[in-house]
Amino acid sequence: MGRADGAQGNGRGKATVKRDPVSKSWRKQEMKRRDMLKLAAIGAALLTTTALLTSGNAYAQDKKWKIGFSQVTTIEPWRAQFNKDILAEAAKHPDIELIVTDGEDKTEKQVADVENLIRQEVDALLVSPKESAGLSGVVQQAVDAKIPVFVLDRNVETQDYTQFVGGDNKLIGRAAGEYAVELLGGKGKAAGNVVEIWGGMGTQPAHDRSNGFHEVTDKEPGIKYLLDKQSGDWKQDQAYNIMATALRNNEKIDLVYGHNDPMAYGAYLAAKDVGREKEIKFIGIDGLPNEGVTLVNNGELTATFTYVTPGAEGLRQAIKFLNGEKVEKTITLPTQKITKENSAQILKDNGL
Structure with missing residues (x-):
């Protein structure tokens, strides 16, 4: 995502929702929520394994390049x-030592992580910023x-890095806006x-x-936006509260x-809890097979748009650069619209 910070918005909408903890519907939803976090647990386990592998001197001495990767958090799917x-990409390159850090979703922690990687004199740095x-x-x-420095997913406010690798978020937003217009009645008639x-x-x-979405939807006078800028901070529970309000x-x-x-x-679950989910269309972004694609296939989301993770490509590019090859300043990863029409095939292609 080639990015530079924009204006700040309003605070988050919050609501307290009381539920019967023994109700069957709530237990089923809690089970589904836990299922969506399984991938995060796998990622955390893999991260721990990597930290253990890179700590051994004998292991490190066999490596040609030491590459650091500062990740903002490991708990989101x-x-x-x-x-x-x-x-998985690092496992294909026995000549590199990959050091992965977890910023724990805190800017100050991630800054300290990068400073530590600099002190370790890594040969290349990959960073995916929180902000x-x-x-x-x-x-x-x-x-x-x-x-x-190879910046992944979210950009920084300097152009001195070696390369940026990520998706075009404005392009993805426009694609989501175009589909929203289609769902709401079509170009010139959407309401x-x-x-x-x-x-x-x-x-x-x-x-x-947001900007990409509004470039399309703002041309439709029949579309009304119900909220000022409400931040869910990328998290399901916060989105649930915003939608409940x-x-x-x-x-x-x-x-x-x-x-x-x-x-x-999260918005879908809030609507389902009050029996209104069938009257609303839900569009998301990420398109992970175990997450967004599955939700679309289940009929819980109407559509999602793939936002390919840039880690594997970023590592390949760093190795290429360290080996003396030229790299482009920016690599933009592709996106794909996923609806009920193609979700089953995508799941099948991914062994699901």
Whole structure:
């Protein structure tokens, strides 16, 4: 995601929802929520394994290159898949030592992680920032230390890095907007009430996904937006609270656009808890087979758009650069619209 931070928005909408903890419907939803976190647990286990592998001196001495990777968090499903992909790619290259750190979803922790990797004199640094502005300074420190830096997924506010690898979030947002217009009646005729749930307000992907969406939907006078900028911080539970409030305040909601699949699904669960999920279309972004694609196939999300994790490609590019080959300044990863029409085949292609 080629990004630079945009303007700040309003705070998050919150609501307290009381439930009967022994009800069957709630138990089923809790089981589904736990299923969606399994991938995160796998990613965390893989991360621990990597840390153990890279700690042995004998292991490190066999390596040609030492590459550091600063990940913002390991608990979100997309981030877990991100780590899984980069670790799988690293296993194909016996001449590298990959050091993976977990920023624990805190900018200050991630800054400290990168500073530690700089002190370890890594041959190359891969970083996926929590916030563009928050990581710009330490990325510049790495550049000043003559370490090639490969920025993944979210960009930083300096152009001195070696390469950026990620999806085009504005393009994905436009694709989501085009499909929303189609769902709401078609170009020139679209009408309906839309709830947009933002990702982190300090991240450029959220701004790009919103801007791309509005480039299309704002041309339709029949489309009304029900919320000011409401941040779900990319998290399912926060999106649930935002949607619960929106449902209480609005008798008619036609479509929800969540900046990622967990938030779109959180909105779906809030609507389902009050029996209104069938009257609303839900669009998300990420398109992980075990997450968004499965939710679309189950009829819980109407559509998702793939946001390919950049870890494997980023590592390949870093190795290419270290071996003396030229690399492009920017690599843009492709996207794909996933609906009920193609979700089953995608699951089949992924062994699901």
